Amino acid sequence: MHIMTVEGIGDRRRGLHPVQERLAEAHGSQFGFCTPGFVMSMYALLRSSKYPPTKEQIEDNLAGNLCRCTGYRPIIDAFGVFAKTDDSFYTASLSENVNGQAICPSTGKPCSCRNETDVDANESSLLSLVKTYLPSSYNETDGNAYNEKELIFPPELQLRKIMPLKLNGLNGIRWYRPLKLEQLLQLKSCYPDAKLIIGNSEVGVETKFKNAQYKVMISIMHVPELQTLKMEEEGIRIGSAVKLAWLQMFLKKVIAERGSHQTSSCQAILRQLKWFAGTQIRNVASVGGNICTASPISDLNPVWMATGAKFQIIDVNNNVRTTIAKDFFLGYHKVDLKDDEILLSVILPWTRPFEYVKEFKQAHRRQDDIALVNAGMRVHITEAEGSWIVSDVSIVYGGVAAVPLTDGKTESLLVGNKMDYGLLDEAFNLLKEDTPLAENAPGGMVEFRSSLTLSFFFKIFLYVTHEMNTKGLSKEGLYVASMSAIQSYTRPFTIGTQGYELVQQGTVVGQPMVPLSATLQVTAEAEYVDDTPTPPNTLHAALVLSKEAHARILSIDDSVAKCSPGFAGLFLSKDVPGANSIGPIRFLHKKNIGPIIHDGEVFASDVVTCVGQIIGIVVADTHDNAKAAANKVNIKYSKLPAILSIEEAIKASSFHPHTTRCLSKGDVELCFASNTCDKVIEGEVLVGGQEHFYMEPQCTLVWPVDSGNEIHMISSTQAPHTHQMYVANVLGLPLSKVVCKTKRIGGGFGGKETRSVIFAAAASVAAYCLRRPVKIVLDRDVDMMTTGQRHGFLGKYKVGFTNDGKILALDLEI
Ligand SMILES: Cc1cc2nc3c(=O)[nH]c(=O)nc-3n(C[C@H](O)[C@H](O)[C@H](O)COP(=O)(O)OP(=O)(O)OC[C@H]3O[C@@H](n4cnc5c(N)ncnc54)[C@H](O)[C@@H]3O)c2cc1C
Numbered sequence: 001m002h003i004m005t006v007e008g009i010g011d012r013r014r015g016l017h018p019v020q021e022r023l024a025e026a027h028g029s030q031f032g033f034c035t036p037g038f039v040m041s042m043y044a045l046l047r048s049s050k051y052p053p054t055k056e057q058i059e060d061n062l063a064g065n066l067c068r069c070t071g072y073r074p075i076i077d078a079f080g081v082f083a084k085t086d087d088s089f090y091t092a093s094l095s096e097n098v099n100g101q102a103i104c105p106s107t108g109k110p111c112s113c114r115n116e117t118d119v120d121a122n123e124s125s126l127l128s129l130v131k132t133y134l135p136s137s138y139n140e141t142d143g144n145a146y147n148e149k150e151l152i153f154p155p156e157l158q159l160r161k162i163m164p165l166k167l168n169g170l171n172g173i174r175w176y177r178p179l180k181l182e183q184l185l186q187l188k189s190c191y192p193d194a195k196l197i198i199g200n201s202e203v204g205v206e207t208k209f210k211n212a213q214y215k216v217m218i219s220i221m222h223v224p225e226l227q228t229l230k231m232e233e234e235g236i237r238i239g240s241a242v243k244l245a246w247l248q249m250f251l252k253k254v255i256a257e258r259g260s261h262q263t264s265s266c267q268a269i270l271r272q273l274k275w276f277a278g279t280q281i282r283n284v285a286s287v288g289g290n291i292c293t294a295s296p297i298s299d300l301n302p303v304w305m306a307t308g309a310k311f312q313i314i315d316v317n318n319n320v321r322t323t324i325a326k327d328f329f330l331g332y333h334k335v336d337l338k339d340d341e342i343l344l345s346v347i348l349p350w351t352r353p354f355e356y357v358k359e360f361k362q363a364h365r366r367q368d369d370i371a372l373v374n375a376g377m378r379v380h381i382t383e384a385e386g387s388w389i390v391s392d393v394s395i396v397y398g399g400v401a402a403v404p405l406t407d408g409k410t411e412s413l414l415v416g417n418k419m420d421y422g423l424l425d426e427a428f429n430l431l432k433e434d435t436p437l438a439e440n441a442p443g444g445m446v447e448f449r450s451s452l453t454l455s456f457f458f459k460i461f462l463y464v465t466h467e468m469n470t471k472g473l474s475k476e477g478l479y480v481a482s483m484s485a486i487q488s489y490t491r492p493f494t495i496g497t498q499g500y501e502l503v504q505q506g507t508v509v510g511q512p513m514v515p516l517s518a519t520l521q522v523t524a525e526a527e528y529v530d531d532t533p534t535p536p537n538t539l540h541a542a543l544v545l546s547k548e549a550h551a552r553i554l555s556i557d558d559s560v561a562k563c564s565p566g567f568a569g570l571f572l573s574k575d576v577p578g579a580n581s582i583g584p585i586r587f588l589h590k591k592n593i594g595p596i597i598h599d600g601e602v603f604a605s606d607v608v609t610c611v612g613q614i615i616g617i618v619v620a621d622t623h624d625n626a627k628a629a630a631n632k633v634n635i636k637y638s639k640l641p642a643i644l645s646i647e648e649a650i651k652a653s654s655f656h657p658h659t660t661r662c663l664s665k666g667d668v669e670l671c672f673a674s675n676t677c678d679k680v681i682e683g684e685v686l687v688g689g690q691e692h693f694y695m696e697p698q699c700t701l702v703w704p705v706d707s708g709n710e711i712h713m714i715s716s717t718q719a720p721h722t723h724q725m726y727v728a729n730v731l732g733l734p735l736s737k738v739v740c741k742t743k744r745i746g747g748g749f750g751g752k753e754t755r756s757v758i759f760a761a762a763a764s765v766a767a768y769c770l771r772r773p774v775k776i777v778l779d780r781d782v783d784m785m786t787t788g789q790r791h792g793f794l795g796k797y798k799v800g801f802t803n804d805g806k807i808l809a810l811d812l813e814i
């Protein structure tokens with residue numbers, strides 16, 4: 001394995017890689033925190049493609065990258081130049097219209113842009129431009145263009161013989177990498193509880209976000225028997241460690257080689273994979289990892305079940321047994337595998353003539369999102385006594401129960417019958433019975449999800465009927481309007497234009513200038529807080545957070561945390577040297593009182609008012625050790641009644657004091673009563689809270705100066721001055737003894753004005769007390785849990801308007 005990071009492909013001194021150069025020149029970065037990710041996604045695509053990718057491939061490839069501030073249009077535009085184009089369109093002789101006029105390929109209108117007489121002049125001026133233009137990927141030192149020094153895969157790594165590995169980690173963790181099936185089975189017999197790892201996309205989430213701890217881990221991705229991908233008589237054999245991206249490539253080849261009636265299942269799996277996560281995940285995640293995780297919303301498991309796939313399981317004694325996919329999933333994240341067994345491979349059977357397989361997935365977004373409901377369905381039609389009837393059918397839904405749900409009653413109804421409109425109503429009724437979603441089902445949106453189960457079935461009905469009609473074997477009439485439901489969704493390539501006026505009056509304002517830091521951002525030379533070199537002796541911080549919504553803190557026990565590796569200190573409200581308050585600046589310097597209402601503490605001292613409220617901060621030698629120690633702080637609470645929604649707060653008359661405001665103009669009641677409104681409607685709109693979702697999480701590096709009498713910090717904040725004030729207040733120092741610097745931030749969107757200060761204040765308490773530098777960088781989940789959002793709103797409205805849409809009166813209560 002050879003890992004290349006964005007720093008490796010180009011920088012400002014050596015010259016930019018063309019991918020970096022394009023993104024910078026095309027205004028594809030603003031604060032630039034996402035930029036190296038985009039560069040590397042594009043670079044990886046170019047390096048791994050034999051031929052220039054298509055625009056669609058480029059866009060698909062970026063599906064796992066998020067950008068919050070630039071917007072995707074300039075990024076996609078920037079990378080569009082690397083796409084394969086149909087050169088003949090431009091180079092072949094121009095098409096002509098009926099009048100014999102040449103048609104311009106770019107505008108589609110008559111033009112003279114390639115008029116013979118103009119060509120020389122145009123091209124010579126163009127050439128002179130090209131000659132003087134030196135792209136920034138051109139290196140001034142050695143005069144080479146970048147592509148003359150593209151890095152190659154290191155030969156020494158290519159020659160290196162891969163070895164089995166055994167690594168010992170901290171806290172007794174062991175990591176094995178067997179290279180043979182027999183080694184793997186031997187390890188599994190020694191460590192039946194060992195966690196098998198392939199792409200780590202599931203296990204990584206468990207260990208990082210759910211505090212799962214596995215003492216023995218076995219990486220099985222190099223075991224050849226688990227990497228099998230081959231066509232057999234029965235179907236395709238897919239090893240459990242096969243990456244989803246390899247499977248995609250293989251299925252494309254199989255579909256191209258085999259008759260379409262044999263590959264209906266392959267096509268369904270391939271289409272489902274298109275909307276499975278994004279390229280980055282598909283490049284590492286495996287077939288076996290997805291199956292064995294047995295997630296109720298797995299996108300593939302309902303399809304394996306519907307296709308009649310078989311799973312081969314091997315035990316530590318080399319015995320192989322086969323089970324059908326339908327019998328494999330036993331419960332929530334529970335599968336039919338004993339401690340001494342592993343999943344060996346999957347056999348995906350070929351489909352028969354007139355056997356149709358369809359996949360479905362509905363999510364909030366198409367790309368990189370989890371399904372609300374998904375499904376796999378298979379219908380086999382055969383001829384019996386002169387009519388074409390359903391001889392075999394499989395309907396499996398994901399996302400509606402703890403395990404993928406087979407709709408047995410509807411299946412029985414269909415078998416032996418013609419698939420026609422006459423059956424639909426009954427089938428819909430049975431589907432409703434068979435796939436009930438409780439009102440409080442996890443995931444919510446119950447009505448919508450229930451209706452999805454029916455519409456998926458309707459879609460396969462349309463599809464099969466259409467196929468049979470096309471072959472002249474059925475005459476079921478299909479509404480033209482329904483036909484679009486037959487096609488699988490394909491998203492056209494994103495196109496956007498931006499119009500702006502060029503102001504050319506000797507000023508850069510109004511000009512589309514490339515931002516000065518763009519080249520720093522595309523090369524990742526731009527430093528954010530987390531990139532700042534830490535001073536010697538720096539400690540890393542993790543927060544101790546409330547697990548209760550509303551409760552009194554009874555006790556805080558740090559005895560176990562103190563023994564945790566690398567632990568250096570726990571700081572609570574009692575340790576704050578100055579005021580423990582956070583609130584509007586005008587209230588600062590009043591010891592231990594909160595602003596407006598008394599809820600602005602740095603560390604909760606007595607009562608917590610939300611899950612995720614900060615109770616303390618732990619510092620340790622590493623970020624991981626700090627997190628582990630913080631998890632070991634044991635807090636006892638006495639629960640208090642909690643109000644969890646705006647509706648509940650209104651019911652309980654629980655309002656913030658002095659917050660009533662009223663704006664009134666005219667007399668709305670009079671207008672409602674006056675009969676001038678043709679219609680009056682009333683209703684409610686509930687808008688949930690919104691996360692600010694800056695790309696760079698909250699982070700601060702704090703260090704003491706002058707033996708701890710002064711505090712300096714680099715913070716990711718939109719308001720360094722506010723940081724200075726609050727930290728001074730919390731430490732009881734004069735403003736002149738606190739310095740806050742902000743070089744750049746990776747996004748704020750308002751979430752780093754007042755919200756960022758609490759983390760700087762918490763870290764500064766630890767830094768001040770210990771006289772050591774402290775760095776705090778929040779994990780994304782902690783960030784989202786601890787920072788306030790833009791509030792939710794409940795609006796109750798009564799609005800009167802005329803028939804031609806003129807609003808006459810509005811009574812709105814928010
Ligand atoms: C950003 C993101 C997006 C995602 N999107 C989707 C999505 O769109 N659809 C979807 O369905 N899932 C999605 N997932 C879930 C996950 O990626 C898949 O479940 C993936 O296929 C897991 O494969 P892996 O190789 O990474 O598994 P790993 O994390 O390596 O392993 C997962 C589990 O499988 C077990 N296991 C692996 N191989 C075997 C074997 N041979 N025998 C027995 N047990 C085994 C492991 O012990 C472990 O418990 C997403 C995950 C992430 C992080």
Ligand code: FES
Nearest residue numbers: 030032067068069
């Ligand atoms: S540049 Fe992409 S999130 Fe800011």
